[in-house]
Structure formats: C-alpha cells, structure tokens
Amino acid sequence: MKLQYRVLDTRLGDSIALPHYATDGSAGLDLRAMVKAPLTLAPGQTELLPTGMAIHISDPGYAGMILPRSGLGHKHGIVLGNLVGLIDSDYQGELMVSCWNRGQQAFTIEPGERIAQLVIVPVMQVQLEQVDRFDSSERGDGGFGHSGRH
C-alpha cells in the first residue's frame, strides 16, 4: 500500500537517508533522530525527538506503531518513553519519538541515527454494544495466571 509522507527537515533524503525497508522481509521502517547536534541522554533521561517527517495513513483501517530497535534497547537501554507509540490514521503532524535511556550509562544520539522503527498495522474500529451479561466461554473471567504456571 502507498503511504503518503512529507519531508519536514531537508536533510532527510539528502545527507540523511529516508526511512526504507532494510530487507524484503523487514516489518519496520527505521526512523531517524533529526536532532541538530549530538544529544547525550543521561541515565534515566527522556527526550522527545523529531524525525523530520510526517505521514498521513488516512485509512482508519490502519495505524502506525513506533517500536524500539532491539539492539539499542537491549545493548544500550535506549527504548521509548511511552513504551510504544501509536500513530492515528488521521495524524498529520511530525512523527516524534520519545527516547528514554533506561540504562546505567549515558548514550549519545547522533544526528540522523536510527532510533526507532515504524510498523504499519491493521486496526479494527468497533461499535461498542452494551450487554448485561456475556454468553459463557471456556475461560470466563479467569486470568492473570489462572491457568497455572507450566
């Protein structure tokens, strides 16, 4: 499917590559930190970083999800301040990435560094229907370990 985007920072697509799928099978488009200068995140620090681009998904049957990059998250503790970013299909503003250094060491983000990834996912909008009780199901209201550990 086609995804409309706008470039909001002219370095994107010029000195800094536009997001693209790294392989034929990639699920995510890497988003870049379009900071003006290297930015050091101290342990525990969170900053909202611009990506230099906007998208308009437009079809309410889809949404964007911003997810951490596994290498940055696992090795350097750089994850998302909101854990996951959800991009509405009608959002047209700049894609922003909340970058959280949950690690023990400072980490410096370079201009244009790939800091997170965008995945487009199908979404179902539902009509809420209020009822007094549900038809019975095998699980009922059991949850949170109800079925045991092993």
Ligand SMILES: O=c1ccn([C@H]2C[C@H](O)[C@@H](COP(=O)(O)OP(=O)(O)OP(=O)(O)O)O2)c(=O)[nH]1
């Ligand atoms: O990591 C993120 C998360 C959200 N957004 C943008 C797109 C999204 O459509 C909009 C609103 O996000 P959300 O609904 O999660 O935030 P909110 O705190 O509920 O704000 P709002 O009241 O604007 O809905 O902010 C981002 O750019 N990056």
Ligand SMILES: [Mg+2]
């Ligand atoms: Mg909201």
